[in-house]
Amino acid sequence: MSTFESRDHANEKHYVSTIVVVFGASGDLAHKKTFPALFQLFQAKLLPENFRIIGYARSLLERDVFVKKATSYIKAPADQVASFMEICEYMHGSYDNAEDFVKLRENIEAGEEKASSHKMERTSDNILKNRLRIYYMALPPSVFLPVSENVRKIVYNPEVENHLVVEKPFGFDQESSRVLNSQISKDWLEAEIFRTDHYLGKEMVKNIMALRFANTFYEAVWNKEHISNVQITFREPFGTEGRGGYFDQFGIIRDVMQNHLMQVLSILAMEQPASLNAEDVRDSKTAVLKCIPPIVLEETLLGQYTKSVDGTKPGYLDDDTVNKESNTPTFAEVAIHIDNDRWRGVPFIMKAAKAVDVAKVIVRIQFKDIEHSIIPKLARNELVIQISPEDKIYLKTIVKEPGLSSKLTLSDLNLSYSAVFDDSLIPEPYASLLLDVIGTDHSNFVRADELDEAWRIFTPILKRIENEKIVPLPYPYGSRGPEGESDFHIRFGHYKPRQLDYKWFSPEDRSGKYDANNKL
Template identity: 50%
Template sequence: MAASGRARSMSGTIPSMETAHEELKDNTVIVVLGASGDLAKKKTYPALFNLYKDGLLPKDVHVVGYARTKMDDAEYHKRITSYIKGTEDPETAKKLEEFKGLASYISGGYEDAPSFQNLNNHIEKIESSYEDKERNRLFYLALPPSVFIPVAQHLKEECYSKGGKNRIIIEKPFGKDLESSRQLLGALKRYWSENETFRIDHYLGKEMVKNLLVLRFANVALSAGWDKNSISNVQITFKEPFGTEGRGGYFDEFGIIRDVLQNHLLQVLSILTMERPVSFSAEDIRDEKVKVLRAIPPIERNDTLLGQYVAANGKPGYLDDDTVPHNSVCPTFAATTLWIHNPRWEGVPFILKAGKALNEAKVEIRIQYKDVTQGIFKDISRNELVIRIQPSEAVYLKLNTKLPGLNMRAVTTEMDLTYKRRFADAKIHEAYESLILDALKGDHSNFVRDDELDVAWKIFTPILHWIDGKNGPSPKPVPYPYGSRGPKELDAFIAKYGYVRTETGYAWPVTHVSSL
């Protein structure tokens, strides 16, 4: 009993985040628009099923798929369950059959009112079985941005529940630059209020990104050195081991900066660097994120390195993709350095790096501390705090310690919190599961607010216009081989911002989690 009590006393409770809306607990129809697309079948429907399996969706929930594609229920059910895992388990298979029973489909266009009137009739037929008068609707737009505005308009005019709560989830990209983003925001606000709108960036739903709030503000040992006095530089890295592989047409329109840096990595940066919020309420958190983003000036050209992968290791180059324009200068790799002009971070470079067709899959934050005071130590490695967002979630701190033995020799090692070992029995929910649940609860904490999006585009728009050739010729990205670490110029690029690579042969032993 004593041990049990001691364990309880050592755990902390985080106050529930305040919500701007009431939770949708029952009488709810979830409409997935774009139900025939890749995003819906790979992410949205698996997330909805896992929430259903865990009993986290509203009571008597129904899921309605909507898209242009004409298909019967059998084809629809086959498509939406094709990426659901664990169906060999009898209990999961049973739940899947139940899920199919509450999932229906209707086809229609995205720009004509009669199609949405037909959708509304379908929803009302489902709602007729609800005993209570309240009718709640959650609309998930798994759609390209080109149809956001007409869909949002028709949903409001033809499918808006008059007797319940309505919410709309919108996927990125939210525009292509500051001007287009403002046009999109303005058009959407004519139909949907900010409280009803949930702009989803799935990185905000990842376990390790949400953990940043606790790591930063619940640990004096870390927060005491979380500033320019102790930290030399910070890198936030996103690496994919595959290229566009036939999907280059879409990618070429946006590029790696719009695809990853301006949203995913900037969101991570804002949580990593913001000041302590006064509470865990959604608006208090987002207020602090906006404050720190406003302290970041637009990115300079000389703080940018652009790359494009070429054929190597038996893999085709970006320009070998038939869907890519033959003379495209679209970057598939980018490293940009941001500066935060406030008392905490003045002078600390924040290097955001993202690329396709690299040597591994990895997303991590690497905080490198300044050199130890010289004197009794010489050429000793710097401390580094590394937060591995995916895969193999972990937090580890690189330290110098005495090598056991008779000699006084320092060696680099780590204090390692690898989630698969420490929390072996814990289930880490997928980001989309977490965010859909937040939208059902009405919690905006992990969604992008309108002014936050506006500031983010201000930071990146000048460099994007340069890349797009709007202010002269477009820069030509440097080539890098498929399967490499990126452009050969990368090491010199990050070195000029003070990053010192460990030369002792140290490597974090990530391979030890692969068998777990």
């Protein structure tokens, strides 16, 4: 199915019944992400007819406790929440007990039979016998494989459509990722597997393809002839906050860079796919990853946060669940190079940081200087794609200030989604991805070979950090990062303007300056 058609045609298969089994239904991921995402689709009337949700977990929960947990992060009128919970139920069961999976299978089959009987009462169209089962693994890696194997052996029905949704982390390095994929592939077809990276569900990440391939003036300059460097930055203003023991197993490179930010990079850098079909898109993403050599330590900056300057925020090693000798980075900045004709010589500077000064995920594409310009070098044009906290695209542009002088200033051409598309539904990433799972659109999910290439790029640097016990540089909680952070991207060609003021207005600032037609 085409990427840009899936929203309109997610329900075109007209399933007689669709059942989602949320494994790990009593856990944080299910409460914070999975159930709120399903509710958003329910509220928007995007779920298929005869849709059921079965929460499955080891915890023994009464119905009222399950309802309270499942709705704890849903903000909506009580009657709507109550209607949503009517299609939800909870089952207590082990992750390695065959008898519990037999009970799950019987529950699913009973629901499908009821839905089929109801459907046949209203139509004699025997074509409408499709049934969809979605097995959503909101589980820690330690129990994923036993659940996957038991579902395949006991619950799986080859006569219906089966979708397995897998949450990250997808392994710990290239070797463990290959083992995991090998074990999954013994039981499941690649077409049945949906490896979820929620960044692929973010509105502005999905927008990159439209921006590139639907606009002549962007695609015409999307190459080494015009672009000096590309920065992909992830910044969080909080630390591990109670999950230090978990984070310490992975670090910022595994937690954010190898998956989320590499997905953004692959869409930014790939060649135009043969079509918008899922496999063509994933072919293009994989192809560009194959052109990237492994990251080297000499082009890496690592940091680990310490307590804040005022002493109110603890350092990473102050967490009782973290090893006091841990060298796990909470800040990393790396230079990535793409050895192909489009990008050779253009550094992609990737940065991820926790416990820094601001919350922001942003892509900054800096263009080269104009050769032999009659105007002295003052600043470079930059295309900025802000992924969070606000969906925004803006183009930094040099203009003459109004008035009798010839003074130049730096301003922007700004598309803020909240101002322009204020009445549009911008779904949460998990809701968007779940709709793709229902619609069998793999475009925004990670394929096995694509995942393998991403691990190939990062595994050598991860091994060096661990084997050589590389000590990250300290930086205070709430700062910009470790010493050298401000100069790292300049080392790879990024140019900071120093002579120009920057005139920028937020949508709120501009609100009084627009007429009824949103024109100045």
